[in-house]
Structures are given as structure tokens and as C-alpha cells.
Amino acid sequence: MSSLSKDIVREVLTYDNYDEWQVLMKNYLVGQSLWSVVDETECQPPTGDPSYAAWKEKNSKALHAIQISCGAVMFSHVKTSASASDAWKALANECRSAWGRRRKITETLCSHSQKMKEVLxxxxxxxxxxxxxxxxxxxxxxxxxxxxxxxxxxxxxxxxxxxxxxxxxxxxxxxxxxxxxxxxxxxxxxxxxxxxxxxxxxxxxxxxxxxxxxxxxxxxxxxxxxxxxxxxxxxxxxxxxxxxxxxxxxxxxxxxxxxxxxxxxxxxxxxxxxxxxxxxxxxxxxxxxxxxxxxxxxxxxxxxxxxxxxxxxxxAFKSRRRLGFWHRKLYSWVHVEFPDTHSHTAKKYYKDEEDPVKEEQVSNGFPQRSSTHQLLCYSNKLFWDVLQQIVPSIKEVRRRKLMHLQSRELVKQLFKKVTMMIKNDHKVEQLLGPPLIVAAEFGIVEFVEIALKYYPRLIEYPDANLRCIMQVAVLNRQEKVFKMLNKKGRQITLRTFDRDIYMNNILHLAAKLAPPHQLHSVSGAALQLQRELQWFKAIEMLAPPKYKERKNSQGLTPQLLFSEEHKDLIAKGESWMKETAASCTVAAALIITMMFAAAFTVPGGIRSDTGTPIFEHSHSFLVFVISDAFALFSASTSMLMFLSILTSRYAEIDFLESLPRKLIIGLAMLFLSIASMMATFSSTMFIMLRNRQGPISIILASLGVVPATLFAFLQFPLFVDMMSYTYGSGIFH
Incomplete structure (x- = not known):
């Protein structure tokens, strides 16, 4: 739970805690004099009314408090709400309907089981x-x-x-x-x-x-x-x-x-x-x-x-699972099959029409080709069964892969049967449209792909706010869904650029602040803002030029809306950049000081008659000189980069490439200077302990690897993220 929501409620809203949550939330809103806009005792005045600005401010504060106090699933029901009143009603309806179902079934059964135990x-x-x-x-x-x-x-x-x-x-x-x-x-x-x-x-x-x-x-x-x-x-x-x-x-x-x-x-x-x-x-x-x-x-x-x-x-779907490097490799290698535990017709039923290779892997039983082929399939299965006993993580990867294949097949069969059984187009859209919108919100690529395959007209299906799935994907920053829809421009239609009920076009939706769970998937406020800018620029390239100047119901163009929505994030990004740069500047300055002094304090001393280093012909001395120079130059470059960050203007557009590029160069140079400094230390140890036993000098010199390794371990994830977001594949690739 975020620190902001902790100040309002004990825990974010889920299906299980609505009663407690709504009491705490109401008390908070009453205490902040915001409840009147939620229960609609203070109705929305006309746009031109003098009291409209005050109502709008109170509504925004109340809506923000409600949204940040929701869990990821509950937030999906109110993230498009324009008023706090609508959000409150939507959550009440959702939780009470879900709670009613659970009371009717699950809770009734649980309670009578528990009561039986209590009275025994x-x-x-x-x-x-x-x-x-x-x-x-x-x-x-x-x-x-x-x-x-x-x-x-x-x-x-x-x-x-x-x-x-x-x-x-x-x-x-x-x-x-x-x-x-x-x-x-x-x-x-x-x-x-x-x-x-x-x-x-x-x-x-x-x-x-x-x-x-x-x-x-x-x-x-x-x-x-x-x-x-x-x-x-x-x-x-x-x-x-x-x-x-x-x-x-x-x-x-x-x-x-x-x-x-x-x-x-x-x-x-x-x-x-x-x-x-x-x-x-x-x-x-x-x-x-x-x-x-x-x-x-x-x-x-x-x-x-x-x-x-x-x-x-x-x-339950592969597109929403984030696997580590080794798990991704295992996922692509492991063999899974649908076990024939329920129906003799399962082999025919689990047939994958789109991928014959997958069909061989996932069908119940083995393909009826030849005894040699069946033997190979059986051997492959046996190999993975034995291997998962040796490497327990393989079992979990196989379980996930099986679940992903089954869930994808289930979606396909559900869409297939609905479109085959119901011939009324309006009813089909009413059945298939809402789940498609939800799938687009959650970023389930397989769901969207299958839906459009069986019923292509759903590409233009509008949600309650008159937004199509492309607009929903943009609003929720679902990159995989967006890329799939945008592939070769196949799914771009005029509906994509239509306005919603608040007169927002697709550029306005890209200008809105990303949902919290998407925003926090990127580390650091500066990188979060960079990702938001990349989304906005990507949609700006997609949309016709005339949409850039169109205003929504608030009278804001997409660019103005972006600046308004992201002003807090810009301030946080500036603070994050300055703090990072200041810390790294201190480290770089210390390295410069030490390496500059080391250049004039030659290990082993110098000859009094010629002034040349005593060990100038030693390999260790050559390493000392080169590493000292590298450390000094790279630390100087690093400090200059960080100083340029500290003196930057911090304009909105600077967070797109300029500031991240400087930070990348600065961190890379700082890491190189630390590694070179440790090499300088190690070479000095070899020179000073030249007459001692080899293992002692090797052990002492090897300790120099520890700081460089630790720095790399702590900063490498941030460095990789910055490289990926700045120089990696963009939204369109």
C-alpha cells in the first residue's frame, strides 16, 4: 500500500473489506470537508458558474483520495470516473453485488462450517x-x-x-x-x-x-x-x-x-x-x-x-507474467501436455487450430503418426518429468505454462461458442464487448487477439465512456495491447480518434497520468516521467495533426492537459535527479582527489638521481599508471555530467532524452572510475608486496573487486532500466 493511502485507510479496498473501507473513507472525506461532493448535496454547477472552480477542486481531491485507496482490481472500476460521486457509487455497486454473490454461496457455506466447529x-x-x-x-x-x-x-x-x-x-x-x-x-x-x-x-x-x-x-x-x-x-x-x-x-x-x-x-x-x-x-x-x-x-x-x-x-495469461531470464529460457524449453483426466473427447477438444506444433505438445495422448514419433514424444515427456524432480523450479514453470495454454484455449472456445450460437449482432456485442474492455485494461494480449479474430467488429466497441479498446489501452498504458493493435496499422480506425463523453480524444487520454500500478512499475520519478513522455509522443505521431489543438470539456489541449496532470511528477522527477546527481558528484570528487594524489605518490618511490619511478619497468606499475589515469579521467567526466544535471533547467521535454542520457553517461563513467580505482589499489598491493608470498598479495589485491562488484550490483538495475527506456525499443517497435 502506498504511504498516501495509509494516511486515509488501514488497507486499500478489495472485495473483502468494503464495509470497513467505506466507513474510514467517509470519515476522512467528512473531515476534509469533501463529503458533500460525494453524496451530491453539493451538486455540480454549470461550467461558467463562479462556484464551478471550487466544486471542481473539491471533486478532484475527493476522487483522488478514493482512487489511491483502491487496490489494483478495484481501481479498474473507477479509474475512468470523472466525479467522486460516480466513483463512490461504482465501488458500492461492484462490492455489494460481488459481496451478495459471496454471501449467497461462499460465505454462507464458510459460516455454517465455522459455526459447526464453534458449537462442537x-x-x-x-x-x-x-x-x-x-x-x-x-x-x-x-x-x-x-x-x-x-x-x-x-x-x-x-x-x-x-x-x-x-x-x-x-x-x-x-x-x-x-x-x-x-x-x-x-x-x-x-x-x-x-x-x-x-x-x-x-x-x-x-x-x-x-x-x-x-x-x-x-x-x-x-x-x-x-x-x-x-x-x-x-x-x-x-x-x-x-x-x-x-x-x-x-x-x-x-x-x-x-x-x-x-x-x-x-x-x-x-x-x-x-x-x-x-x-x-x-x-x-x-x-x-x-x-x-x-x-x-x-x-x-x-x-x-x-x-x-x-x-x-x-x-492466468502469458502476456501478463514477468519471468526472470532463466525462467524465460525454461519456459520456452519445457514440455507440457493437457492431461486426459476428465473426458475421452479431450484430445480432439484441446486441438490448437492455429499452431500445429503446439497441438502436438498439448494434445491429450500423442499424435497418431508412427511408433518412432510416439517413442520420441514419450521420451521427451519422461525427460522433463525426471528433470523437474531434480530442479524443483521446473515444476512451477511447467505449471504456469500449462495454465497459460489452458486459459488461452478457454478464451478461444468461449468466443467461438458465443459467436456460433448467437446470431444477433447486438447481443453478441453486449456479451463480448465488456469483457474485451476489461481485458484491454488489464493488458491481456491473448484475450484481445482472440476476440478480434472471432468478432472483428469489437475493435470499435465503446465502453461506458465511449472509448474503444485502443483508447482504453492507451489510457491504461498497456503497451503490449497497443503494439498488437497498432501492428502494421491494421487496427487503426476512425473510431480510434473519436472523442469520449468528456470530449477527450486519444491524445488527451495519453496526456492523462498513468494508473498508479503502471506508474510504479518503473523505478524513479524521472524515469516514470520519461515513460509518460514517450507514450505521449508515440500517440502524437499516430494521431493526425489537427487533434493536437482540440480541447476537451475542461477547455484543455492535450499538451496543456499533460502539463497539468504531470506537474507533481515533474517536481518529483527534478528532486530525484538532483538527489541522485548530488550523491554521485560527491563520490566522483573523492575519486578524483585520491587518483590525483596517487599520480604523484608513486608506489615504491623514485630514483633520487633521475627522478624516475623505481618500478617503471614492472608490469604492475604499468597497470597502476593506466588504471590511475582511467580512474581520474572517467571520474572527471562523471562529475561534469552530474554537474550539468544539477544546473539543468528541468523543462518537461528534458526528461525525455537529455537528462536520462546525462545520467546514463555519468553512472557509466562513475562505475568505470570505481573499477579503475580498485585496479590501481590492486596493482599497488602487488608492487608493495613483491617480496612476499604470492597468495597474500593475490588475496589482498582481490579484495579490490568487492566495492566495484557491490556498486554494480546496487546500481545495475537502475542503469539497465535507463538504457532500456532511453535507447531500447520504443512504443511502436
Whole structure:
């Protein structure tokens, strides 16, 4: 959380803390005399009204406070809001609708599970008093004691032991006593396994919430009807497992579901699909979609489809994952395949039509070509299976790659089925447009690519603010999406240059300050401003010249809006540059002082008769002279660069190339001077210890590497960032 948001609320807004957040936020806004613009007791006056400027200032302060107090996901719902009132309502609607869904499903189940655990230690009435021994045995997993008690009291097997009417099987399942459950199921009549507690949950429901796969197996082997029993929320064990993301139990229960089971209740099917996506079980979601295709276009809650939920999962896609150097290499090398765990039709279903090579890699089973080819495929798979046991990080890379392939395929199948099943263009756009806008906001390139492949007209789909996906990508600084849309100018249309409801054209959107999570992905205020300038200049090159002078509803041209939005960042960038330059100037000055003195204090002394160095013919002395000169000259150059930064005018445009270039040269020269200074020290050690044993002089001289290495380690990331942003590929490449 940023320091600014900490001054307002305890933690940024998420779906889980809205009640607490809105109380703290309201108190803050009231204390700052800003609440009146949020609850609209102070309405927006006409633009020409004398009170408009005061209202605008209060609205901006309130909106800023709300936005910086939001997490990344919640910020996406208000980043385009023009008024604090709109932002407040949008967050309330989003959180309450999401909270309502969770109350209806997840929270209800969680609460009754928790309450059951809380009351298990309470006086459960006559049942608990009478069957206390069995109750304690089920709670602690003591099968011997339970068996002894049941042999004496056979009626206890189906009796309710607490105020929730939980049987011994319910209690053991709730507390995860697997072996106890297995033994108890063996002696329980099949019809007794269907016993429901006071919230209509069977023991299998509790297994789905927190049990193990083995528990579910033994129960369904004894009584298959358990699979279809619903609790008081109307939920089957399969849906409960999906809600609680119990992947092992979920996988098993899903494997028991027939096509008839899935298609008999479309609402259930959609709910399972949504929760499979939330649980990141994309393989099962793919199979479910194949078996129940109508789920692709059926809304769940709040008129949201599976695509809407998937669009809010950016890290399920390769384009949003940032991998280190070695992980990138491993990612490109590792072999993955879709395991055939759910459907015999999966091989055909997972076929990748766009990439035949990938199809061979990800299909279930191996391509039916030749025994030699199958042997090679099997050997390749075996190699990676063995290697991941030796190198644990390979397993995580393979898991990610599989997830990326599955999520991409899921998006493709969802778009494919929606466009095939629905022929009404308006309805298709209403279903596919909103998730596409969200995907563009989050920078999911694969999602946008697939959407435009199956329904190209979505390129012009407007969001609530009348912005198309190109404009949304620019506003949210989603470089990969922008590059993909701009590739060869294929996706540039007249809609790209249309104005939104605030009369902003695409240049105005580029002039706005980037969202905080994008801004903070770049280190240092100066580099953040440089990146903002690069975005603005890139869009300026793209847009026709006439758009540069057009004004928005605030009467600002794009250039004026950029200056207004970034004035704080410019001040921070200037401060950051000056502090960095001042610190480095001191270091460079010290090196100059030492190296200048060293040039006249020759190690080993000089001959009194000729004035020449005694060791002038030594290799170590030659190294000393060269490194001393390099250190002196490079430190001098470095100091001059930093001094020029300190005396710069710090104009807006200077942050684009001039200041970063000077900083790059200054840091490079400073590093070279430090390395040369250490070389000077090492050569001096060799000269002074020439008559001593070799290892001692080598060890002492080698210590000179430490400061240079430490400096490089600390400053290298900043140096690489500056080089990349200044001389690397631009927005258009």
C-alpha cells in the first residue's frame, strides 16, 4: 500500500473489506470537508458558474483520495470516473453485488462450517450428552473408541450428535479425519450416508468444503445418490467443491459427473464453470464448456458471463507474467501436455487450430503418426518429468505454462461458442464487448487477439465512456495491447480518434497520468516521467495533426492537459535527479582527489638521481599508471555530467532524452572510475608486496573487486532500466 493511502485507510479496498473501507473513507472525506461532493448535496454547477472552480477542486481531491485507496482490481472500476460521486457509487455497486454473490454461496457455506466447529465444544443438548464418547471419538479421529461405542449403541450411527444435527460422519468429515471416515462408511448403511444436518448438508457436502478425495470416493462407492443431493442453498457437492476450490475433491467429483448431470441444470453448470475459473482450474473448465456449450453465453450473476470472470484473471495469461531470464529460457524449453483426466473427447477438444506444433505438445495422448514419433514424444515427456524432480523450479514453470495454454484455449472456445450460437449482432456485442474492455485494461494480449479474430467488429466497441479498446489501452498504458493493435496499422480506425463523453480524444487520454500500478512499475520519478513522455509522443505521431489543438470539456489541449496532470511528477522527477546527481558528484570528487594524489605518490618511490619511478619497468606499475589515469579521467567526466544535471533547467521535454542520457553517461563513467580505482589499489598491493608470498598479495589485491562488484550490483538495475527506456525499443517497435 502506498504511504498516501495509509494516511486515509488501514488497507486499500478489495472485495473483502468494503464495509470497513467505506466507513474510514467517509470519515476522512467528512473531515476534509469533501463529503458533500460525494453524496451530491453539493451538486455540480454549470461550467461558467463562479462556484464551478471550487466544486471542481473539491471533486478532484475527493476522487483522488478514493482512487489511491483502491487496490489494483478495484481501481479498474473507477479509474475512468470523472466525479467522486460516480466513483463512490461504482465501488458500492461492484462490492455489494460481488459481496451478495459471496454471501449467497461462499460465505454462507464458510459460516455454517465455522459455526459447526464453534458449537462442537458447546452443550449440544440431549444428543451430545448421550453420545459424548462417539462425538469425541469422531472429533479426534479415534476409530477404536468409536467402534466400541457403536457396537454397544448401533442407533448412534445415524444419530445427531450436536445442535446442528451432525452425525459422527459429518463431524469426522468436517475435521478431516480421513481414516475414521473410511472405516465409518464401511459399516454405515448406504441410505444413512444421505443423512442431512439442519442446513441440509450431507457428509459429502462437508467433504467438498474441506475433506479429501479419498473420503469422497468411499462415500460415492457406497451411495451414488449423494452426488445429486442439494443443501439448503440448493448446492450440490460438486458446486460446493468448486466454491471452496478443493481441487483434489473437485477433480474427482467432476469426473463422476455425466453429460446428463451437467446439462440437466444450466444454472448449476454456469455456476460450476465460473467457480472453476475462479479456482484457476482451466483444464476442467475447458472440458465442462465442451460438454455444456450453452454455459458460454449464459449469464451468472449481475449479467456477467464466464468471459467477464476470465477477463479479470490477468495473471492466468502469458502476456501478463514477468519471468526472470532463466525462467524465460525454461519456459520456452519445457514440455507440457493437457492431461486426459476428465473426458475421452479431450484430445480432439484441446486441438490448437492455429499452431500445429503446439497441438502436438498439448494434445491429450500423442499424435497418431508412427511408433518412432510416439517413442520420441514419450521420451521427451519422461525427460522433463525426471528433470523437474531434480530442479524443483521446473515444476512451477511447467505449471504456469500449462495454465497459460489452458486459459488461452478457454478464451478461444468461449468466443467461438458465443459467436456460433448467437446470431444477433447486438447481443453478441453486449456479451463480448465488456469483457474485451476489461481485458484491454488489464493488458491481456491473448484475450484481445482472440476476440478480434472471432468478432472483428469489437475493435470499435465503446465502453461506458465511449472509448474503444485502443483508447482504453492507451489510457491504461498497456503497451503490449497497443503494439498488437497498432501492428502494421491494421487496427487503426476512425473510431480510434473519436472523442469520449468528456470530449477527450486519444491524445488527451495519453496526456492523462498513468494508473498508479503502471506508474510504479518503473523505478524513479524521472524515469516514470520519461515513460509518460514517450507514450505521449508515440500517440502524437499516430494521431493526425489537427487533434493536437482540440480541447476537451475542461477547455484543455492535450499538451496543456499533460502539463497539468504531470506537474507533481515533474517536481518529483527534478528532486530525484538532483538527489541522485548530488550523491554521485560527491563520490566522483573523492575519486578524483585520491587518483590525483596517487599520480604523484608513486608506489615504491623514485630514483633520487633521475627522478624516475623505481618500478617503471614492472608490469604492475604499468597497470597502476593506466588504471590511475582511467580512474581520474572517467571520474572527471562523471562529475561534469552530474554537474550539468544539477544546473539543468528541468523543462518537461528534458526528461525525455537529455537528462536520462546525462545520467546514463555519468553512472557509466562513475562505475568505470570505481573499477579503475580498485585496479590501481590492486596493482599497488602487488608492487608493495613483491617480496612476499604470492597468495597474500593475490588475496589482498582481490579484495579490490568487492566495492566495484557491490556498486554494480546496487546500481545495475537502475542503469539497465535507463538504457532500456532511453535507447531500447520504443512504443511502436
Amino acid at each position: 465444544g458447546d452443550d449440544g443438548g440431549e444428543g451430545l450428552s448421550k453420545y459424548r464418547i462417539l462425538y469425541d471419538a469422531a472429533l479426534n479421529g479415534d476409530w477404536k473408541m468409536a467402534k466400541w461405542f457403536i457396537d454397544k449403541h448401533s442407533e448412534a450411527l445415524a444419530a445427531g450428535l450436536d445442535k446442528w444435527s451432525n452425525t459422527a460422519l459429518h463431524i469426522a468429515a468436517l475435521y478431516g479425519n480421513t481414516q475414521f471416515v473410511i472405516e465409518l462408511v464401511k459399516i454405515t448403511p448406504p441410505e444413512s450416508l444421505a443423512r442431512q444436518n439442519c442446513v441440509a448438508s450431507t457428509a459429502l457436502h462437508l467433504v467438498a468444503e474441506g475433506g479429501t478425495k479419498r473420503m469422497a470416493e468411499v462415500m460415492l462407492e457406497r451411495n451414488q445418490s449423494l452426488f445429486h443431493i442439494r443443501d439448503s442453498n440448493g448446492m450440490t457437492p460438486l458446486l460446493s467443491a468448486a466454491v471452496f476450490s478443493r481441487k483434489d475433491v473437485l477433480s474427482y467429483l467432476y469426473s463422476r459427473a455425466t453429460d446428463a448431470d451437467l446439462n440437466s441444470n444450466l444454472e448449476d453448470c454456469v455456476a460450476v464453470l465460473i467457480h472453476l475459473i475462479n479456482a484457476e482450474c482451466y483444464g476442467m473448465a475447458l472440458d465442462l464448456l465442451h460438454r455444456c456449450p450453452n454455459a458460454a453465453s449464459t449469464p451468472y450473476e449481475n449479467d456477467e458471463t464466464a468471459l467477464d470472470f476470465l477477463a479479470r484473471k490477468p495473471y
